[in-house]
Amino acid sequence: MPYPLLADWHKKVTQKFGVLNEKDGTAIRSCFVIDQEGIVQFSNHTFDANEKLQYEEVFKACESCGKGE
Template sequence: MSLIGTEVLPFKAQAYKDGEFIEVTEESLKGQWSVFCFYPADFTFVCPTELEDLQNNYEELKSLGVEVYSVSTDTHFTHKGWHDSSETIGKIKYAMIGDPSQRITRNFEVLNEEDGLADRGTFIIDPDGVIQTVEINAGGIGRDADILVSKIKAAQYVRKNPGEVCPAKWKEGSETLKPSFDLVGKI
C-alpha cells in the first residue's frame, strides 16, 4: 500500500537541532510543510553529502514555509557527536531526529530490517500532516535538494490551485494543466 495521501502516524522522538535537544512529534508537523529525509547512518559517506545539500537549500526551503527533519536510527546523542566532529555536518541548522527504536522508520516503511538502518527515503508532508510525495533510493544513490525544492513548489501550487496539475518538468510560473474531457487524447 502506498503512503501517498496518508497521515503521518503518531511518534515521539528526540532530535538535535542548532545546539540543543528538542522533542519532535507528528503534531510538530501540523501547520507547515515538512520534509523527512531518512538516511542509513551517521559517520558514513553518501549521507553527509546529502545532508549538506539540504542545509545549502535550507534557507530557500524555510522561505517556502518548509521545515526539514533528517532521520536515522542513530540516537540524538550520536547526531550531536557527528555535528560536533564533522565540518560538513556542523553546518546543519535543521532538526536531526534520532530513531533508535526504529518506530518512525517503520512508520514510513523505510526500515531495512536486515541491517536495522533506514533506506534513503524522502517524504514531503503537507500542513495537515499528510504525505504528498515519496522518493526512495538505493543506498549508493544520493539525492538532490534542488529537485526536492521543485517538487515542493509543485505540491504547494497544486494545494493552492485545486483542479490544476503540474506537468513533467514543471517550474514555478510555468503553465499548468486543468484536466478535463476536452484534454483527453490531446496531450
C-alpha cells in the first residue's frame, strides 16, 4: 500500500480518535485518511474489511487530498 499506516501499540492515538473499546482494551476497526496538513479528511469508525465499497471510499478520499497520485 503506497500510503503510510499507523501502529498504535500504546493505544494513545486510538483513544484520542475515539475508537478504543475501553471494556477490553482493543481498537475498534476503523479507517482514517489524514491529509498532509494533519486534517482528517475521511473517517469510518465501523470499517468492514470484507466490504469492497468501503475500500473504494477510502481510496477516493486519498485521491481527493492528493495522495492517490
